Amino acid sequence: MPSDHRPRWVPEHVDIDVPSAARMYDYYLGGSHNFAADRELAEEYMRVLPDMPQIARAQRHVLRRAVRHLAASGVDQFLDLGSGIPTVGNVHEVAAAANPDARVVYVDADPVAVAHSFSLLADFPQAAVIQADLRRPGAILSHPELTRLIDLSRPVAVLMIAVLHFVADEDDPAAVVATYRDATAPGSYLAITHATSDYQPQLARRAEAVYTRASHQIHYRTKQQILDMLGGYELLEPGLVDMIHWRPDPDSGADPLGGDVTRYSGYAAVGMHR
Template sequence: MHPKEKPTMAPSDIDLSRPSAARVYDYYLGGAHNFAVDREMAQQAIAMWPDLPLIMQANRAFLRRVVRHCVSAGVRQFLDLGSGIPTAGNVHEVARAAAADARVVYVDTDPVAVAYSRTILGQDPQTTVVQADLRHPDQLLTRPEVTSLLDWNQPVAVMMVAVLHFVPDDDTPAKIITDYRNALAPGSFLVMSHATHEGRPQQADEHRDLYRRTPTPMTMRSRAEVTAFFDGFDLVDPGVVYLPLWRPESLDEVDEHPERFTGLAAVGRKP
C-alpha cells in the first residue's frame, strides 16, 4: 500500500507519517492491514533483530493456548485490551472453536485497528470492538458496548497480550491492573505477555529506541516486575515464564534457548 493511501473504512485523518504498534504487529504476523510506514519500521527492527517475527508468532501461539485454557476453566467472556487487528487466530475464533457461546470485547486506541476490526467482525452479536484507552478502566468498563456483552457477575478473562509494555511507569500500570481486578468476579483470569530486557539486553535497548518513533514507546520490564502485576491473583502454573514455556502443546513449540524470545507470559486467577 502506498503510504498516502488509506483503507476506505478507516477515518480520513489517519496520520501515516508515524508507524502504529498495532499495524507493525499485524505485519509481523503476516497480515495485510498495515501501511508502508509500518512495514518500514518493522523491516528496520527485523534487520536489527531477525528473531522478531518468530517472537511475535510465539506470542500469538501463547494467546491461542491461553484462550483454550480459560475456556476449559469455564470462562465464556473475554476482554481483549490492546487487541490490534483481529486477524486469523484471534480470541473470538479460538474461543468459539471450544465454546460456541463465547463473547469477546476487543479494545484498542488505534483508529485504523478499530476500523478494520469493525469491518472484519461485521454484525457478529457475540463480539464488539471499542475504541478506548485501557489506562482508564473506570470509563471503559461502564461503556454500554461493554456492559451489553459482558456480565461482570460472571468470570471474565482480561487479556493484556503484548500491550502493557506500552504503558509507562508514570501511568501506574499496577494501579490500572488493580482497578480491573476489583471489577472482576471470582474465577476470572488476568492474561499477560510482556516484553522484557532479560535474555537479550543489547537488542532490547535497540528495540526500545526504535519504538520511541511511535506514539507508543516501549517499557520493557523484568520478571520480578511482571510478577508483581499479579498481586491479588493466584498465578497459574508454570508462573511467569518465557513465551514458549507457558504450557506448550508440543515439543515443537519449545526452543532450546527460550530466553531469545524476550517475552514473558503469565496467567493469574482471581480467587
C-alpha cells in the same frame, strides 16, 4: 517519507505517516494492514531484533493456548485489551470453538485495528469492539458495548497480550491491572505476555529506542517488574515463564528458534483472583 495511497478502510483522521504499533505488529505477523511508515520502522526494529516475526507468532500462540484453556475451564466472557488488528485465530473464534455462547469485547486504541475488528464482527453479535485507551479502565468498564455483552458479576478473562509493555512506568501498569482485577468477579482471570530485558539488556534498550518514533513506546522489563504487576492474582502452573514454556502444545512441532528463550525475550502468565 513517501505515503502509500490511502485505502478506503482507513478512518479519515488517521495519519498514515505516523508508524503505528498495531500496524507494525500486523507487518511482523505477515498481514497487509500496514503502510510505508509502519513497514519502515518495523524493518528498522527487525534489524535490531530479527526474530520479531517469530516472537509475534509465539505471542499469538500463547493467546490461543490461554483462551482455549480458560474456555475449557468454563470461562465464557473475554475482555481483550490491546487486541490489535484481527489475524488468524482471533479470540472470539478460539473461544467459540470451545463454547459457542462465549462473549468477547475487544479494545484497542488504534483506529485501524478497531475499524477492521468492527467489520470482521459484523455477523457476530456476541462480540464487540471499543476504541479506547486501556489506561482509562473506567470508560471501558462502563461502555455500553461492554455492559451489553459482559456481566461483571460473573468471571471474566481479561487478556493483555503483548500490550502491558506499552504502558509506561509513569502510567503505573500495576495500578491499571489492579483496577481491572478489582472490577471483575472472584474467579476471573488475567492472561499476559510481556517483553523482557532479562536476557539481552542492551538489545532491549536499542529496541526501545526504535519505538520512540511509533504511536506507542515499548518498555522491556525484568521478570520481577512484571511479577509486581500481577499482585492479587494466583498464577496457574507453570507461573510467569518464558512464553514458549507456558503450557506448550505437545503437537506443535519443532520450535522455529530452536527453543532459545533468550531470542524470544518475553514472559507469559495466566492468573486467577479469588
